[in-house]
Amino acid sequence: MESSGDDSIRVFVRVRPPDPNLDGDLYHAHCVDVTSATSLSVQSRPEPKVFTFDHVAGMQTTQEDVFSAIGRPIIESCMCGYNGTIFAYGQTGSGKTFTMIGFEYLFSLINREIEKCGDLVEFLCKCSFLEIYNEQVFDLLDPASSGLHIP
Numbered sequence: 504m505e506s507s508g509d510d511s512i513r514v515f516v517r518v519r520p521p522d523p524n525l526d527g528d529l530y531h532a533h534c535v536d537v538t539s540a541t542s543l544s545v546q547s548r549p550e551p552k553v554f555t556f557d558h559v560a561g562m563q564t565t566q567e568d569v570f571s572a573i574g575r576p577i578i579e580s581c582m583c584g585y586n587g588t589i590f591a592y593g594q595t596g597s598g599k600t601f602t603m604i605g606f607e608y609l610f611s612l613i614n615r616e617i618e619k620c621g622d623l624v625e626f627l628c629k630c631s632f633l634e635i636y637n638e639q640v641f642d643l644l645d646p647a648s649s650g651l652h653i654p
């Protein structure tokens with residue numbers, strides 16, 4: 504999801520390629536077709552169901568493509584003082600972690616600002632990894648975490 508510009512929430516779908524370890528028929532079986540840059544169709548009877556989103560990225564999409572479409576605009580608007588959230592949602596193994604990893608661009612923009620402004624600016628970056636599983640929130644950076652309380 505992307506929050507920036509005119510729309511407060513944007514929904515971006517990434518269709519992941521099949522696991523290369525799957526054997527023959529399973530590898531080639533699929534039930535989702537990307538029909539345009541904003542729609543996909545899911546096989547169902549009697550006819551496929553079409554869903555539309557702000558953006559649909561097919562199996563060939565690279566990390567760079569996803570980053571340009573989602574990460575870069577959010578990071579740039581954060582550097583202008585706006586709040587931004589990228590939230591990955593999907594079933595186990597659907598590629599949330601794979602898609603979200605990589606923070607270098609944010610740090611390169613911070614370094615650029617520091618070089619420009621020196622001591623006049625200060626940046627604070629915090630990072631947390633949380634998992635919501637079976638309606639419980641886990642801190643993935645704290646192995647002792649056993650379900651965080653939400654007030």
Ligand SMILES: Nc1ncnc2c1ncn2[C@@H]1O[C@H](COP(=O)(O)OP(=O)(O)OP(=O)(O)O)[C@@H](O)[C@H]1O
Nearest residue numbers: 518519520562593594595596597598599600601602
């Ligand atoms: N677009 C992709 N292209 C190639 N491999 C992918 C892609 N997306 C995910 N994978 C691979 O699929 C596996 C599962 O992905 P990942 O761990 O990111 O899923 P997840 O949604 O974070 O799962 P979980 O909810 O269980 O943590 C990993 O081995 C990852 O490398």
